[in-house]
Amino acid sequence: MKLTGITFLSTYNCNASCSHCFFETKGASKYMDTDIIHKVFEDSSITKHMTWVHVSGGEILINQPKCFEILETIHSYFKKNIGISTNAFWAKNKKLTFNTIQKLISYGVTGIAVSADYFHSPYIPITNAKRAVQAIVENGIRTHCYIMGARCNVDIVNSTEINSICQHIAEHVQNKTNMPLAPTQIRSIGFGSNINIPKKTKIPNGMCSELSECLGKRGPMNPSMVWVDCYGNVMICYGIIIGNVFKTDFSTIISEYTPKQNKIISILAKQGPKGLYELAQTLKIKTPHKFYDECDVCFSCRKALQKHFEELGPPECYPTGFNNNTIL
Numbered sequence: 001m002k003l004t005g006i007t008f009l010s011t012y013n014c015n016a017s018c019s020h021c022f023f024e025t026k027g028a029s030k031y032m033d034t035d036i037i038h039k040v041f042e043d044s045s046i047t048k049h050m051t052w053v054h055v056s057g058g059e060i061l062i063n064q065p066k067c068f069e070i071l072e073t074i075h076s077y078f079k080k081n082i083g084i085s086t087n088a089f090w091a092k093n094k095k096l097t098f099n100t101i102q103k104l105i106s107y108g109v110t111g112i113a114v115s116a117d118y119f120h121s122p123y124i125p126i127t128n129a130k131r132a133v134q135a136i137v138e139n140g141i142r143t144h145c146y147i148m149g150a151r152c153n154v155d156i157v158n159s160t161e162i163n164s165i166c167q168h169i170a171e172h173v174q175n176k177t178n179m180p181l182a183p184t185q186i187r188s189i190g191f192g193s194n195i196n197i198p199k200k201t202k203i204p205n206g207m208c209s210e211l212s213e214c215l216g217k218r219g220p221m222n223p224s225m226v227w228v229d230c231y232g233n234v235m236i237c238y239g240i241i242i243g244n245v246f247k248t249d250f251s252t253i254i255s256e257y258t259p260k261q262n263k264i265i266s267i268l269a270k271q272g273p274k275g276l277y278e279l280a281q282t283l284k285i286k287t288p289h290k291f292y293d294e295c296d297v298c299f300s301c302r303k304a305l306q307k308h309f310e311e312l313g314p315p316e317c318y319p320t321g322f323n324n325n326t327i328l
């Protein structure tokens with residue numbers, strides 16, 4: 001695998017638990033230690049072609065000292081684009097917000113994505129997101145900065161109402177800053193699977209092609225980025241582990257990656273998500289029988305299969321139940 005970039009999931013912990021989130025944030029206390037960063041960058045031959053690094057969560061600024069430590073360590077190895085995502089819950093007043101952004105920049109951050117939409121709004125005052133956006137612009141960084149907001153797929157229950165609220169919130173947070181809006185469709189991964197209803201009766205039988213949507217059509221045959229989480233898991237999609245840096249060198253995990261390396265990935269590569277559904281039926285493991293799209297088949301069947309395959313984890317990537325916080 002030739003890496004173009006890495007997203008570090010520094011924690012699954014968050015002050016919020018949005019109903020479209022990929023992860024179970026409740027009870028997820030672990031925060032990444034810098035030894036994981038050292039292990040990832042120890043062999044520069046693996047990371048030298050990368051053009052970007054992203055740090056995301058959970059909410060990365062839920063533990064600011066640890067967050068700054070992680071960023072400083074990444075920057076000691078990597079001098080190109082370092083982006084972060086945040087829900088700006090911490091942006092409680094103008095001075096604090098400006099200083100926090102300034103600190104992030106001093107630790108090498110070149111791009112900041114602020115989440116603001118209908119799903120975050122029950123947890124984070126919209127004024128905080130607006131304040132963070134203003135402070136980002138006043139600190140003069142413009143590249144890779146955007147207002148990130150979930151959008152429902154148009155065939156989803158209440159999508160028109162929810163999407164118009166999301167657009168209204170995004171424009172309010174943007175105010176006069178011209179910071180680009182980055183609306184993203186809700187994926188059927190994690191709690192997002194609960195949002196993407198009604199389900200289809202016919203089981204979607206396409207191949208996996210959304211591994212990393214921002215990098216074009218990518219599947220298990222041609223991944224070009226990985227997620228590295230706070231446990232040292234290296235994943236090609238949320239919850240699909242190809243190795244752990246505490247067990248195997250990062251360079252070995254990446255250079256020896258093949259679409260045949262484990263049962264789940266080889267089925268995904270050859271048969272697509274529907275192959276996981278058939279595997280679960282063969283193993284007599286209970287799964288849903290109606291799904292919204294291929295990622296929904298994949299995620300829902302992986303969740304059912306999770307305790308039977310060590311390449312499926314950690315538990316935070318397989319949330320159960322609902323995060324009922326939204327009004328509509």
Ligand code: SF4
Binds near residue numbers: 238
């Ligand atoms: S959820 Fe499954 S089908 Fe969707 S991108 Fe991830 S691996 Fe591919």
